[in-house]
Amino acid sequence: MSTTRGFTVAIDGPAASGKGTISKAVAEHFGFAHLDTGLLYRAVGAKVLLGIEPVAAARALVPEDLDSDALRTPEIAQEASKVAALPEVRAALVDFQRSFAARAGGAVLDGRDIGTVICPAAQVKLFVIADAVVRARRRFAELTEKGIQTTFEDVLADVHARDERDMGRVDAPLRAADDAVEIDTTEMKIADAVAAAVALIEAKRDTGT
């Protein structure tokens, strides 16, 4: 088995496709550190909603800003995808993500541009997708469970709007890297999606390719 030093797993995909769930589980399985990079953009979005200028907010971000569960609202998700279209905001967040990826012991990063821009040399790249209606159903259930008032229609609209903005922006648009492996979770149970990801990572670790 090859060393896990500097071993990076990049997991990208659209909103609520299951990439965070898979990332957390594989990080636990392999003992890797995990960074949900969406939290960086959500934290900037939250500050913008408080009246702070986006680039200044991105440059001033500290790890403690990522701790809050309050970042998981649809309002902040929308604002996150707006600030994420600003090249200077993205540029301000690159070093933090790359340092995280390089840590000893291995790292999993999930987001939109990890395999394409942040870690183009990642040893494993996964692109997680699912049907938009299924994604919205899952996200609606999650938000309702957390006591956040919303409707399925609003969640579906949020998913569509963010997908379009994230895929359509000029800087680091959401797309699969040429060497990414796609996992479609539409009809998969969480355990099966995680098992598929674990198997792909095992194979890369064992061959060292």
Ligand SMILES: Nc1ncnc2c1ncn2[C@@H]1O[C@H](COP(=O)(O)OP(=O)(O)O)[C@@H](O)[C@H]1O
């Ligand atoms: N394969 C799956 N089957 C059913 N529910 C899932 C599956 N994967 C994720 N979920 C649920 O869908 C919601 C969104 O998943 P999450 O991992 O947060 O997506 P993302 O990180 O891509 O936004 C969560 O409530 C999660 O528990």
Ligand SMILES: Nc1ccn([C@@H]2O[C@H](COP(=O)(O)OP(=O)(O)O)[C@@H](O)[C@H]2O)c(=O)n1
């Ligand atoms: N690497 C990343 C991660 C998130 N984002 C942006 O941040 C928003 C929120 O990301 P997220 O991963 O928390 O969203 P969900 O997939 O959890 O709904 C996305 O809609 C993107 O606009 C990005 O541009 N690049």
